Amino acid sequence: MKRNVILWCDIIVFFIVVEWSRLGPWDKLLGFDVYHSRGDVWLPTPPAAAAYFRAIVSTGSSLFAIFFVLTSCLLFFLGRSRGAATDEKSGLIYRAFYGDTRKLIVKYSVVLLVSFISPFFYTFRWQFRVTREYRIASGSAMTVAAFLIVLLLAELAARPSSRPQIPPNNQK
Numbered sequence: 001m002k003r004n005v006i007l008w009c010d011i012i013v014f015f016i017v018v019e020w021s022r023l024g025p026w027d028k029l030l031g032f033d034v035y036h037s038r039g040d041v042w043l044p045t046p047p048a049a050a051a052y053f054r055a056i057v058s059t060g061s062s063l064f065a066i067f068f069v070l071t072s073c074l075l076f077f078l079g080r081s082r083g084a085a086t087d088e089k090s091g092l093i094y095r096a097f098y099g100d101t102r103k104l105i106v107k108y109s110v111v112l113l114v115s116f117i118s119p120f121f122y123t124f125r126w127q128f129r130v131t132r133e134y135r136i137a138s139g140s141a142m143t144v145a146a147f148l149i150v151l152l153l154a155e156l157a158a159r160p161s162s163r164p165q166i167p168p169n170n171q172k
Contacts, residue, residue: 021061
């Protein structure tokens with residue numbers, strides 16, 4: 001039952017990420033509604049340029065959301081037994097997607113954080129003057145890579161220390 005609930009939560013997060021990138025106020029929150037022109041003046045972004053950039057971010061974020069929900073579905077259908085998510089032998093990705101409550105909180109926090117900052121990845125790709133498709137693909141790849149790196153760092157930070165604990169001396 002728990003795995004079914006997690007899969008449905010992943011599908012809900014999929015829709016949240018897609019709608020945030022498509023309709024959300026991220027462009028104003030992150031400062032993409034103005035640009036710095038020559039002459040040290042900040043001007044509002046022209047509507048055509050804003051729509052173009054919003055379409056790039058929306059498409060790339062949708063690709064990231066599809067990656068997220070497909071990974072969850074694959075792990076759900078090809079996953080191991082119900083107790084495998086807490087087993088140390090199960091894979092890092094499986095534990096991150098179907099682990100205990102702490103791991104699920106980390107997973108959803110990382111997804112929402114990465115989807116919030118993903119417009120910066122597409123802006124970074126803007127300076128290389130490449131095609132729109134390449135901007136979308138590379139920005140989406142950077143978003144997926146950031147998601148996986150932060151999940152890995154969270155897993156490494158949560159692991160107990162492998163050094164043996166030295167008991168304190170009981171001297172009088």
